[in-house]
Amino acid sequence: MVTKKRKWLALCTLAIVLVILIFLWIINKGQPAEMQGTLNVTLVILSFFAVIALMLFIFFGEIFNEDGSMQKSEIIIMLTAVICIIQITLAFATYSFKQLDFENNSLQKAKETFATMSSEMLTDNFALEQVKICDEISSMYIVDGKNIVRDSTDKTQIGQSVTVDPLKSYRFPNGDVTVVMDISEAYQNKMVSKILLDLLTVLIASIILTIELVIFAIKFIEDKFADKSKIVAHHSYNMVGYVRQIAFFFYFASRMATTFIAIIAKDLGGTFFGFQGNVLAGIPQSAEFLLTCVAIFVTSIIIEKKGWKLSFVGGLVIVALGTLMSAFSTNITMFILSRGVVGLGYGFCWMTLRNFALFTVNDKDKAICFAMLNAGIYAGMNCGAVLGSVLADILGYGPVLLIASALTMVCIVAVLGLENATYQRPKIEIQKLKKITNEKYNFRYMLHAIFFVILMIVPSCIIGSYLGYYLPIYFTDIGKSTSDIGRSQLIYGLIIVYLGPWLIKWLNKYPNLFRWNIAYNVIFSLALIAFGLMGGFVPAMIAVLFLGIADSFGFVAQNNFFLNLEIVKRLGESRALSYISIIKKLAEMLGPIAFGLSFMGGSFTGVAVLGIIFLIAVALYALVTESGNQFRRKESL
Incomplete structure (x- = not known):
């Protein structure tokens, strides 16, 4: 058994090295032609020595516990460290070549000036x-x-x-x-800083990709050789354990174009029902959010009747089709339609992944499932956004959309071997649903939910368009590259993936969800106001930083608070999850429109106004609702 595990780990390791090799080779295509050959040879040589070192570690290292299980931490650290050495060494080589290239170009321009x-x-x-x-x-x-x-x-x-x-x-x-x-x-300092930033961005993205692939490989091998006789009767479905990897692959492929969708819409120009300019650039994303809402309730029905695979695989096919349509769109109307198709498919996939939590058997597994889902989503978005932005600078927007469409279809292969489970509503939940039709809601409970949705959830959803819509247009207007846009999303994702778990521990330790939600909305409101007052590239990135901090705990605090509202609890778990999902997507649809209108204020005044409106909404909610007192009384019991 141990020998077979070693062989499978060696095979998976070779596959991981090959994937990283291809990833870095693609990145190298963005370097000057005279540098690519040397960098590729360097990459192959480094990979050769890395494979030898990893094979020695796998076949002769102490990587198993006494019970035959794999020492996951040691394997992850070793494989990641060796592969990272390849990436760091290549980064230094690239920097040296770029520095030399800069000096040669400077000398050549100086000679041309002197000759003139x-x-x-x-x-x-x-x-x-x-x-x-x-x-x-x-x-x-x-x-x-x-x-x-x-x-x-x-x-x-x-x-x-x-x-x-x-x-x-x-x-x-x-x-x-x-x-x-x-x-x-x-x-010279400006160019050197840009080179180092580009290399650091690619390095971080490739490290994240390596870690996710190593975690997937270990999980796959452990499940392949697991003793089926020891599995307890009441356990979460096996595919729940792969939610992180499934989310990573899907978001890696489907979000490669996220940094330049608004730019494409703006470049296509024209009008759509009177909308034009920067406001028009936000319509395609609003179309995505609108069609995502359509898929939410349909997904729940499909999962209950046919299982999760149909909704997820069907969603992948629709996303791939919409992305393909986006690549060949020649006018704004067709582009908006194509993004609507993407949104429909995304809704099926996104809601299927969120419903994985319903296949768990207890609250502990459910919490782990949500944590792994978020880690996979933002790790995938980080890698996809970085690769997509780098490729866009090299190949253009159209080819990147074609690659994203192809990779989305490849995701289907990743789920074919997993079990297809259907969701069965618990009897208690069914009884609640029957009872709810004959029970009048308490008006105060209804009011609490309405206030929370309008004053807290809606602003938090609109703010998401700052990263996905406003920054791409703003950075383009001030002369920044697509890579800078990808870098902003990388910073945001890194904070959520790595700072989020630490903040969630504090949230669990001090579970006053009312205060956490107030802090969440206040942080992102102040971030918008600060950027609106100062403007500029650095304040924009600082706002991204604070938005990441807010979202790293805000998503969990908001979801838990909403699901614990009395009127929401009466709906049952699965229906409540669908309601909050559709509310958020409808609110997100308003984001590009709100930020599009902010451009009309001139300078950054419109962004500051949005921040002030959101801050007033927080203050209003804190004054008029008694939800905070409700939760305090609950905690004191």
Whole structure:
């Protein structure tokens, strides 16, 4: 048994290394052509030595416990560490090549500038300030044999003696004088920072991808060799244990285009029922959210009648079809229609994954299921957004949409081997549903739910469009690349995946859900206000940071608070889950429209106004509702 596990682990490890190899090879396609060959050879050599090291570890290392189970932590750390060494080494090699490429390009531009001006220097009407200087050069001056400045773009230097640093400038002799061009340190630092940011972004995304693949491999091997006779009668379905991996693969494929959907809509232009410009750019995402709502209740029915596989696989096919339509859309109407198709398929897949929690047997398994689902979703979104944004800069938007469509179809293979379970409502829940039709709701309970939905849930859903709609358009307007958009989503996802579990522990330790929800909405409202008052790239990224912090605990606090409202509890678990899902998607549909209108305010005033409105809503909710007192009384019992 142990020998077979080693062989399967070795096989899975080879597959993981191959996937990472392909991932990094694709990333290398974005480098200059003269660098790609060397980088690819370096990648192959590093992978070869990594495979040897991993095989020695797998076949000769102590990776099993006394009972024959695998030492998961040690295996994850070792495999991830070795594969990360490949990525870090390649990143350093790429940085060295990029630095050398920058220096060569700077020298070449300096030579071209000198060649242009050398013939003109002999004329009487030559003026140095008329020479066009490239960004790589900060200043240019002409010195004689004694290093006295005869002419300069900086007139204060003329007549002064200067010391020329050969490491920080280019010198071109021309008769009895020398033309000196100083290398721009500001531009050089800017380019180096951009190179390091790009490499760091890819490195983090590839590490996340590695970790998710290793976790999946270990889970797969353990289940393959599990002793079926020891499985207890009452246990959660096996496929629930794969919710993280399923969510990761789906979101990795389907969210590759998330950074530039609004940009495509804006570039297509035109009008749609009177909407145009930045407001029009938000309509495709609103169409996605609207069609997602259509799929929510249908999904629950399918899962109860035919099982989860039909709704999930059907959703994958629809998402792939809609993404394919998006790639070939030639006008805004067709593009909006295609995104609506994507939203319909996404609704089936998203709601199926959320319903995995219903296949658990106790609250502990349910909590673990939701935690794993969130980890898979945001890890997949991180990797997909980064890869999609990098590929968009290399290939363009259309090819990335085609790749996303193909990868979405590949996801079907990942679920074919899993069991197809149907959801059976508990008898207690069925009795509640029958009773609810003959019972009048308490008006106060109804009021609590309405206030919470309008004043708390709706703003928290609208704020999501800041990341998916507003930032892509804003970053494009200020000259940032698609990679910068992907980087903002990476920061957001990393906070949720890694800070979220720690904050959730605090939430469980101090379970005053009313206060947690107030804190959630206050944080993202203040983040919007701060960005609206300052504006700029850095404040925009800081707002993303605080939005990630808020969402890392806010999703759980909001869901738990809503599901514990008295009127909601009477609906039953599955129906309540459907209600909150459709409420959120309808609210999310308003997000692109709200932020689209914020552009009309000019500057960043509209964003600040949105933040102020959300903050007023929080204050109003805290004043008019007694939900906080309800939960405090419950905790004191």
